[in-house]
Amino acid sequence: MSRERLTPSSYAILGLLARRPASGYEIGAVAQETVHHFWPLTRPHIYSELAKLEELGLVSSTEVEQRGVPDKREYRLTDGGAEELDAWLNDPDPGVQRPRHPLLIKVFLGERLERDQVRTLLERYRRDVEARRAEFEAIVADTSDGRPRATFARLTALFGLRRMEADLAWLDEVEARLEEGTGA
Amino acid sequence: MSRERLTPSSYAILGLLARRPASGYEIGAVAQETVHHFWPLTRPHIYSELAKLEELGLVSSTEVEQRGVPDKREYRLTDGGAEELDAWLNDPDPGVQRPRHPLLIKVFLGERLERDQVRTLLERYRRDVEARRAEFEAIVADTSDGRPRATFARLTALFGLRRMEADLAWLDEVEARLEEGTGA
DNA sequence: GTTCCCATGTAACCCGTTACATGATTTT
DNA sequence: AAAATCATGTAACGGGTTACATGGGAAC
Numbered sequence: 001m002s003r004e005r006l007t008p009s010s011y012a013i014l015g016l017l018a019r020r021p022a023s024g025y026e027i028g029a030v031a032q033e034t035v036h037h038f039w040p041l042t043r044p045h046i047y048s049e050l051a052k053l054e055e056l057g058l059v060s061s062t063e064v065e066q067r068g069v070p071d072k073r074e075y076r077l078t079d080g081g082a083e084e085l086d087a088w089l090n091d092p093d094p095g096v097q098r099p100r101h102p103l104l105i106k107v108f109l110g111e112r113l114e115r116d117q118v119r120t121l122l123e124r125y126r127r128d129v130e131a132r133r134a135e136f137e138a139i140v141a142d143t144s145d146g147r148p149r150a151t152f153a154r155l156t157a158l159f160g161l162r163r164m165e166a167d168l169a170w171l172d173e174v175e176a177r178l179e180e181g182t183g184a
Numbered sequence: 185m186s187r188e189r190l191t192p193s194s195y196a197i198l199g200l201l202a203r204r205p206a207s208g209y210e211i212g213a214v215a216q217e218t219v220h221h222f223w224p225l226t227r228p229h230i231y232s233e234l235a236k237l238e239e240l241g242l243v244s245s246t247e248v249e250q251r252g253v254p255d256k257r258e259y260r261l262t263d264g265g266a267e268e269l270d271a272w273l274n275d276p277d278p279g280v281q282r283p284r285h286p287l288l289i290k291v292f293l294g295e296r297l298e299r300d301q302v303r304t305l306l307e308r309y310r311r312d313v314e315a316r317r318a319e320f321e322a323i324v325a326d327t328s329d330g331r332p333r334a335t336f337a338r339l340t341a342l343f344g345l346r347r348m349e350a351d352l353a354w355l356d357e358v359e360a361r362l363e364e365g366t367g368a
Numbered sequence: 369g370t371t372c373c374c375a376t377g378t379a380a381c382c383c384g385t386t387a388c389a390t391g392a393t394t395t396t
Numbered sequence: 397a398a399a400a401t402c403a404t405g406t407a408a409c410g411g412g413t414t415a416c417a418t419g420g421g422a423a424c
Contacts, residue, residue: 007411008286015293025376038288045412047377068420070376088290089297094309095286102192102279104222104343106272109199110336113273125278152294155361159288159354166350170343177339191383209404229384231405252392254404 006084008095012039013049014077014085017059019149021076024050034153037136037160050075058084115178126171133164190268192279196223197233198261198269201243203333205260208234218337221320221344234259242268299362310355317348 012035016027027050028043035041053059058081064074077085103125110118139157143150196219200211211234212227219225237243242265248258261269287309294302323341327334 008284008289009411012289015289015296018293018296023376035289035292038283038285038292040282040284040412042413043376044378044414048411066375069374070419072376085293086296089293090301092301092304092308094290094305094312097285097287098224099222099344100192100224100284101222101281101343103281104340105192105196105199105219106278107343108219108222108336108340109202109269109273110339111333112199112202112270117274117276120276121278124276128278149295152292155294155358156288156292158357159285159291159351160283162350162354162357163347166346167343170346173342173346174339193383207404224384226385227404228386228406232383250403253402254391256404 006088008039009041009045010049010053011085011088012041013046013053014058014081015089017075017077018082018085021074023064023072023074025072027075035156037139038156053081057081119175119178122171122175126168129164129167129171133161133168136161136164190272192223193225193229194233194237195269195272196225197230197237198242198265199273201259201261202266202269205258207248207256207258209256211259219340221323222340237265241265303359303362306355306359310352313348313351313355317345317352320345320348 012031013027016022016030016034022030024043024047027046028041031041031046050059050061054061054075058078059075060078061073061075063071065071103121106113106121107118113121136157140154140161143154143157196215197211200206200214200218206214208227208231211230212225215225215230234243234245238245238259242262243259244262245257245259247255249255287305290297290305291302297305320341324338324345327338327341
């Protein structure tokens, strides 16, 4: 198989197209509301992926005229694309997460910092986490009707929510530990 | 400041060099044991970063002869490098995490899958998570003496540990929910 | 009737990865 | 003595980002 040059981003896009044909721009908008919180897709990236996928015959496109706004190129999944997508989905390999957590670099090097500076840093992070937790909660609330499709979207938001809660618990632990270190 | 082209990886490397001068290869080994679990650094990347950092005057290098093994180029932080590092550390911006969680793409598209296939996928992920949790626990155990430096390393491992626990809790939730869906 | 925004996309760039190179040293 | 490993590194590639382009509507 020469087509094994596809990335998770490729499959995310195939998956979105499986639900509904769309232009690159439209995929960008949908991605923002659906997969962005666990797999960010920028629009330029989507465009280049679509070109690659079309070259591989996994999607096809037609120019669609529009009034008032520029014409768009609408992509749809081909039969081969659906096959490729399902083959990937049925592979139970969960894939690798490469953690990239810049905050922890600063924490790791915390000995170079004043204690108060570490606290400020953590406080800022806590605010970020709380904001993201709220976003996840909103998605969970939005997907709590019984629609079959919403069920799975809900599970991904729940994942984010649980992780944000874990981060908050960690922050509590760390701050408590830093207090100890201070007084003594 | 023209030097504002540095990435978190740059600062991670500066931070490691602040502890001890080292060659690119040695930084690679240390990074593997210290920052890899929250900020992976591959050796080729380290080499190119070092070249860039030297060009900016943030590190300096000297060729060191060795017996039996190839000569190495040893890098050390310059005064300017230490300044730059501390400026970054003292900025309380925790930075952006770009979540990249390929598993959740499959979960999100779960309606295209057989229920059992979803279960298999989650089971595989659970094993991964348990393995990673064990690694974090090992680091926590390894850093539980009172060394000041170990304290901060420990906090980063604790972060990973809490997140893995969150993932396991999520898996329990999801699997329970999927059982419901099955019987009815 | 300028100024701002919206819908659509392209171009340029670079961070980080995977693949390759090489000579000494230890292992079998 | 062949094979594997170690210590050091270079080369090539590409996924994904930030910056730019553009023309029609909407807003003030």
